[in-house]
Every structure is written in C-alpha cells, then in structure tokens.
Amino acid sequence: MRLNCITPPYILSRLLDSDNQAIREAALNTLLTTARLRGQRDVRGPMAAAVATPGDGRRTIFDCKHGTYLPRARIARSEGDEPVSDAPVNRAYDGFGATKDFYHDVLQRNSIDDRGMQLLGYVHRGTRYNNAFWDGQEMVFGDGDGQVFTDFTGSLDVIAHELAHGVTEHTAGLEYHNQSGALNESLSDVAGSMVKQWSLKQTADQADWLIGAEVFTPDIDADALRSMKAPGTAFDNKLFGKDPQPDHMDRYVDLPDTDEGDYGGVHINSGIPNKAFYLVASGIGGNSWEAPGHIWYESLKASTVDTQFQDFADTTFAKAGELYGVGGPEQEAVRAAWDGVGITLTPPKNPRGR
Template identity: 40%
Template sequence: MKKTATLLLAGSLLVGASSSVFAADTNDLAPLGDYTPKLINQPTTITGASGDEKVWKFLDKQKRTLVSDGAESQDVKDLFEITKRQADSKTGTDHYRLNQVYQGIPVYGAEQTLHFDKSGNVSLYMGKVVNDLSDKLGAPEAAAPEQKVTEDVYADVKETAVSDTYNLVTPEISASEAISIAQKDAASKVGTLGEAQIAPSAKLYIYAPEGKEARLAYVTEVNVLEPAPVRTRYFVDAKDGSVLFQYDLIEHATGTGKGVLGDTKTFTVGTSGSRYVLTDTTRGNGIQTYTAANRTSLPGTTVSSTSTTFNDPAAVDAHAYAARVYDFYKSNFGRNSIDGRGMAIRSTAHYSTNYNNAFWNGSQMVYGDGDGTTFIPLSGDLDVIGHELTHGVTENTANLEYYGQSGALNESISDMFGNTIEGKNWMIGDAIYTPRVSGDALRYMDNPEKGDQPSRMDDFVNTSADNGGVHTNSGIPNKSFYLLAQGGTFDGVSVTGIGRSQAIQIVYRALNYYLTSTSDFSDYRSAMIQASTDLYGANSAQTTAVKNSLSAVGIL
C-alpha cells in the first residue's frame, strides 16, 4: 500500500491535498488563457501553393471559423505566425507549428499545429485560439463612415483608433525591469537569490486569462538553486509592472562501477590528466556527470577515479542511465539528445543532504541521495531518469504547460517514456522508493488508484493544488497507455494491446508533431489517433487500439 511521502512536488504535496472531484469539461487552463479549442480533421485540398504559402492559403480559407475577431477584414498573416516547420521524410508529410498574434505580438498559449499529407493537402489542424482579442484588450474600433459624417472626420477617428491600439501593445516597462520584478517577488518568498541557472530573459506576449481583461505582459522565469531550488514562471504586466500570474515549473521527482542497487555497469568514460572521468563524448555533445558533494552548487565537480573502476554508485547510475536514455531516443526515433540537436546531458549526483528529490531544472538533471527512509539515491532507478530527461524532450517539442490537463499530460508522457525505457513492470520509482517496504512505488500505471490517482475521466480531480493536479490526473492517460500497450478490458471496453514499442512510437509522434503547449486530454486523443494513422493507417489494429484505450478511460 502506498504511503504518504512528505515530498514537495512543484510547490505542493504529492498526496494528502483536499480536492473535489468532477466529470466536466471546465477550462483548467483558465489562469493561462481564455482558450477556444479548434479542430479540423476533415481532409482539405490545397491547390496552387507550396511551402509556407499553402499554410497561408489554408488559414485564409478558414480564418472566419478560426478567430471570431473581425477576421474577414484582416490579412491572415496578421493573425498567425509560423513558429516551426518540420518535414517527415519517413511519411512524406509536412508539419507546422503556429501561434496566434495580435499586432505582431504572440498570444500566450494560443498555439496550433497544421499538417499536410504527402499530396500536400491538409490532414489535420488542431490547437487553441483566443477569440475577440480586441474586446478583451479594450481596443477601440473605428466605425464605418455614415452618410452624414465626412471622410475627414472618419479618417480622424480611424487614426485615433490606430494610435490607441498602438498604445495597447507598447510596453511601459522594459524586459530587464520585468525580470527584476520577478526576481524580487521570488526573493521575498525564499530569501536572497543565488546565481541564475539559465540566463534570465523576458518575452512580450498578449496574456488573456479567462474571465479577466487581456493584458500586455512579459513572461519570464526565475531559475536558481540558492537558497532553495526555484523555477517559477512569471507573467508581469508590461504597463504597470504588477505580477499577473505565476506558477512553479521545477520538476521534483516523486520521486564500470556498481550502481545504487549493487549491480555492476559498464559505460563510456574519458580522461583528464592521469585520472578517468565520467565524461562520454560518443553521444551527441556529450554526457557529463558531476558530484555536488552534498552541497548545492551546480554543476559541481566532474566525478573522477584513478582507474576505470568508479566507486560512486549514485554517480555511476546517473551516468550509465543517461546514456541508456540517449540511446533509446536515438535508436527508436533518430533523436539526437534532449533537444534533437545533440544537447549535452549534464547530471549532478549527491545534491544537498538527505535530499528527497530529483529534478530537471531546464538545463541539467539533479539528484539527491534521499534520506534512506523515503528514498535511497534517486539516480538508482532508470524509469526516474527516463521520466526526468523526457521533461527536457517535452520542453523542446510540444512544450506542454506544467498546469492543469496540459501538465498532467506532461507528467504522464514522462511516465510513459520512463516506464518504456526500463520496460520491466508498470510501476514508477519502485527501485528507489521506501527501501524498507517491498513492492510499492510512487505510481502504478496499470492500477493508478493504488497510488491515489484516478484512472478514468469520471474521477478526474478538480483541484488548485499541485498546479491543477498534474501528478494526480496523470493517472488517466497513464492507464490508457497501459491498456494500449498491454491490452485488457476496462469499464466495459476491450483493448487489444499492441506492445510498448509501437505504443511509444505513437506517443512520440503525437508529442513531436501534434500537441501544443496548451493541449488537453481531448487534444491528446486527436493527436494520438492522427499519429497512429500516419504510422499504421486509419483502419489499422493499432489505430483501433488507440481509440479503444482512450475511450476506456473516458478521454473522448
């Protein structure tokens, strides 16, 4: 039976939070945006265009149904921007990522993906937009001239409206000021901030939360290790400098040489002078493993030995398992490291003292040694390392928001990959959690209720804790993935399993091409069905299994 762990996860307790349960389609991303889902899954023929022009031609044809904001009178290039282009040589398909814009400024989270089949026709458009942005921003409108109003008067009115609109999208504080405001707010909570782990930056967005006036805002992050690990995303009003919204991003894991469990491993090392070091230059831009020596400075010092035998089990596992994860992504998807461009994988073991955490901080992995009761060294479980490094992959693909259903998908997809990479059972964290209790784990993909998670949408937990239940409601897509891979009957729906290998191929394609930062469970269904259709065909056993596995848990 799972016990309550006093482990902070993204700013709230893993278990024990008081929550209500609902089975409704409320917008759990309301603090991030007043999003309207958009889905066009009927094949659409596009003729006489290629490259980006086919994107604009499709959007122009559909703009009245996509953005109800006087769209018929606007150039579609003033409503959307192309943010990424991907060509899949395996299937001959093209994939685009788009962002809604207003007066040239991106709308936060209003992202879509657009997909063309090998004939150049649209196969799927999906994502979210924010409707009526002018109204939400309080933008003035220039009325059309009436008969008794002179053209000169109308021109003056129109010029005034344009000027006022310009003022709406002109910041009155600088990006550096926004960064300073966020840092001061964080410092007021945790104390004087240490060195930033990623150089601070701030980007200008239109921020349009549900039920509130849209605002021009800078989005920035505070990412430090001292006096405590902090990675918080801030939305700072670009007019008056107030903090509009904030939430935690840091991912606290819930957790030759011998590893933590006493097993002997072989791995690639390098040399530095007369010593051997845990540096592998054969994979991407390298795998580098450090020790913090129970302090909190990162990355620490490179782990070294006088011989090719290393006697630091936690560092051995961090190094060897990072290579396993790299190899999994490379051999199965042709992906060169976390970012797809060979990003160096840095890991630090022995962070702090009795530290019951492991986390991806946006640039590297960090592992605590545990307190010996709740956890042993967290680098000792391959599925935990696979889970954490997959957060890095997600940041570099769909970039799922770590909030609400998007955050639950973020967590679940990390569980799917971590569990598949290890491939020995359907538990997460079982090797390093509660060493004095056998058979338990942090999460159970085959039986989420055993870990205090729901496994069906009827039991979806509506809560403001845990960033909107990201570690709770991840049990629902986890159960669906288990059914897809393993098969079985759940809630009266029978699923013929297709195995982990094919199931994870579908998930990866959905993550890489179809999902956006604010995708919810319904979007996940559309993405999975289309990804399976791409790989195996619309009428294949695999696509049928995808539909049934999602229907079984109520993701419709």
C-alpha cells in the first residue's frame, strides 16, 4: 500500500538514539508500523469502497480509540454535525473543510479527485503514534508520543499537505522517488502552506512559510518540520540533529532509492522547489494563492509521473506566460526564482514559435 507520511524518516531514525527509552520506543514503533502498513494490501476503513461515490467532499471523522484496525473505528462526526467534545475530531473536520474550500474557491476543484471524493479522517490511531498519513483513500492521525510529537490534527498545513498528495495522485501522479518524488513532496508543502495562508488571510510577506509548526511539544527546540522560506533551518537540536533540507541545486542530496534513503531524499530535496515557490510568491508579492498558486497548480496538471525539477521549472515559466502574459512580471518572477535555486530555464527551441 502507498503511504504518504508527514514525519520524515530521518527524524524518527535519529530518535532511535535518544537517551530516553520512551522516546526511543515510540520512534521505533512508528517506524515499524509504517513499514508494516506499506507491506499490507488492505487496512482500509469500511467506507473506503464508497469514496468513489461523488459526495462534494463530504467529511466523516472516525475515532480509532487507540486501535489500529480502521474498520473497527467509530464515526465521531459527519458532515453538518455540530462540534463534539473531542478537539482532535473537530480539528480534523475543520482542517478538511478549509482544504476542501480552498480547492473549491481558489482552484475550482471539487475535492481531491475533482469529482467530489468524500473526505475520510481517522483520529487517535494507535498509542504514541508519531505520524499522520494519507493512504490514497483516507487520512489517518496519530496522537504523538506527547514527549517529542503532539497530536497531528493541530497543524492545518499538515492536513492540507496530506490531502494534496491525493490531488497529485489524481493529476500528474508524480512517482514517489528521486526528483519526481521530491516534487510530489514539495507540491504538498506548497498546497499546505497556501491553505494555511489563505485561511489566515496572510500575504506572502506575512506568512511564516513553516510546515508542521504545531507538531512538536513545547519542550522540543524546533520551529517546524520544514521551512519553505529557509530550507535547512527548521530545527537544529541534540535530539534529532539539524534540518537536512538543501535550498539550492549545489547542495542537492544524493540518497539511495530505498525506505532508509527516504526514496532518494523526497523529504530532503523538496527544499529546492519549496524555496523556488517561496521566491516566486515573494517576487510577485501579495497572496501566494493568486498568481503563484495558479501557475503551480496548472503546472502540476501539465506534469507526468516522471517530471523532473528542470521539466517542472520550464512548465511553470510556460504557464506563467499563458496565464499572465509572456514577458510579464509573473513570468520574470518565475525565472528569477528558479535561478535563485540553481535551475536555469531551458531556452525555447524556436523563440518566435509558441
């Protein structure tokens, strides 16, 4: 089964070296669970078969009550229900709502598949589970170990990041390894940050551009999982080391295409296109979800399973020209942004042709 997890494997593996036994055990259990789920054929919830039915992004949040077998989870809140007493249920419900509304209002997309796919969320999965994931049909949230990680429903950009993996799956289908995988990761961060900025009505200048600022407990010295504005600076602490993300092609990290290698560093090299999007948004100015978001979304739809950084950069330049005018400030901001991360756009073969 394909799993898109929010917690990068390099953080969990560093926690295996912690002096604190409880932290080590929670990290190990999370890593083992994730590996086991990847090997399973089916652990889906009872409604998974119904998700193909158009539902205008109808939300259902289930409570796993610390179990791991999704079919046993109970419905905690359905579309239109009043808030319940359990905060993670309401946060998942509201996070799904904000993400669905963003796609609908800003990008005119009807839920993840653009056909009204239902949004299913499972909270309180397992005990001390340090992850949240999208499995292609539903989003599942752990509560965190309470020492390093807190409950994963607290971060709107994490929720939007995971649902955006579904959007990518239903559009370009970028393969989850090496550069196409890092692009896949980056496009989820871009969507995650845009949904947060849109919901807070923040301009590109006002936004913090952090991903997962809320996933750590207050005891942990880390700003977030990642910084799109300054990749490589989200954390630097004794417990899990320094943020390994590069912000330029000169620092691209070559890693093996294995589970341990983060499939060629998909959560690491995503720093490069993340920084490019931040540079476009700050170069154009105003709201990231306007011109920058539309250029990126149209480029996602024009991409394929094996699109590489260079291909994507060239596509964003072409889309900026189509949408906002050839040679306009948007197109120039796109060129400058990719230059800023060490990617020079491919010159057109026939400059006078289209």
